[in-house]
Amino acid sequence: VIVSGNGVSLSSDVISACCREGIPIHFIDSRGQPYAGLYSAGLTGTVLSRREQMAAYLDKRGLQVGLALARGKISNQAAFLRYMAKYRKEAAPDQYEALCQKAEKVLSHVQELEQIKGACIDEVREQILSVEGRAAHHYWNAIDTVLPAEYNWPGRQGREASDPLNAALNYGYGILYSQVERALILAGLDPYAGYVHTDRPGKPSLVYDFIEPFRVPAVDRVVIGLANKHVSLNLDERHLLEEGTRRMLAEQVLARLEKPERYEGKRTPLRVVLQDQARHLTTFLRSEREIYEPFIVKW
Template sequence: MKSLLNTLYVSTDGAYLRLEGETLVMMVDQSKKAQVPLHHLGSIVCLGRVNMSPALMARNMADGRSIVWLNEHGRFQARVEGPVNGNILLRQAQFRAADRVETALELSKAFTAGKLRNSRNVLLRSARDSKDEAEKAQLVRAAKSLAVNLRNVGHAESADSVRGLEGDAARVYFEQFNTMIKPQMREEFEYKGRSRRPPLDAVNALISFLYSLLLNDCRSALETVGLDPQLGFFHVVRPGRPALALDLLEEFRAVLGDRLALTLINRGQLRSKDFDFRPGGAVMLNDGGRKTVIVAYQERKKETLQHPVLEAQVEIGLLPLLQARMLARYLRGDVEAYVPFLNK
């Protein structure tokens, strides 16, 4: 099994990354601020204004280490990587499968079932932790509603039907997000409904940032096994859109995104001081807030859990890679079905 190499997140404004022997060095205002051995790194993510020397970039390409640039909101800007070594036969199988309506529908159902099951578990977990009986009942009702949608997904006859059920479940789920936030934190973290580009409150800024980090991990996992992250089955294919990475992301939004966001809020690890509130209503994590989230995200990825299919303890950060491998096996015809990750 592949070891979980670190992803280096660089969010220091104006940082310059250069190569020094077998290490990456971060310079700020011509002063050395950090140094990391290259062999510890699986990828590098640069947030905001971060520059890199040509020598370091060339070394990363030679080592097969990807570099991603995100803006300060966590939105994707660019990706640099070396020659594509993916298995062409696997990609041919992927493209053929995408042309088969029944295969695309089966995979759409699997990705959506994983999302709904894991989202339902987040609701039930919050219900168990709630001290308010009325709120507990409210969360349980929402979980039951998602269970109905989950059953209906299995009987859906078209991808559009699956998307409709997923959209309805997402609406019910996010209607309860405020309820999952501890009462003492709700004034500071008032959730006003899902908003993107730009996020209009701190909760949206946080979960969107986490989703961006997770999407990058899903895309890297797919490329590692040789799949094309652009050609999806559930998300509509558009130029420049990593549709398959978005498909895989659905299984992990609740597990690695929402649960971590709720933990950071409910434990008081993030406060309003960690966000910038811009004129016009846009909200974004500031430099301190991003660092807190990145550290928590990296720590979460190092935790282990029992994988329901492999029946073994695995690091959480390896889950996207394991699911990408299972998807590849399904597309090659090695297994009869793709089983999404279902968190208990």
């Protein structure tokens, strides 16, 4: 259950029913930022998983997770650029070539990740973030070339963005945050104990880590697709998305999570992939899995 906006009330009966059924309740603000969540106490998983999660921060497991998630993020950014390129090969060959070149440039940063060595995540965190940042620069520059001029895209901006496309992306990511947090908790992990993103009070750093490979397939593809269909993304006088636009985006992102993706030899809803990946992360941290492989789209 996702509660968005102001003036929404939930009865104790509704909360109790959700807890009995194992349904989490997420609260997000008008910008899509999660600010609270309610979970049943029975969803916390085993203590062993969390102990291993903490211990992994100090050894190579945390480093391997950080590198894997960064590789997944960059690979999916490149895949999305290639996906957009193939639909422009005949109609816009120049744009096709430019997108293909940008995709290769983005993907080249995976090789940089492969060169990063260390004993734990603390030794190489800044290197990983630097590689991610350079890949993102090329990715968003490429996205700029496919967006209709009517949206006045100023480039990628974060939380305080005042243009419709960035506001839509941020809102979509907020919805995805709630889904990622749910998946991690169901897998028995602590969403506040991450690896690449450092610990900060009240910030679910593992959510920020784990969301990275899923931003493109769950949100970017939705929002950029809406833009290319010239769908109106309306802002109010405070430069926040209007309620109708927020509702439409939530429906689109949640519907996208139900769409099947090629995963481990079969077609699997993206939401199920997300949960399965969280469980894979848990078994890796518990040394029940040799390697953690991130989800990489096959478009």
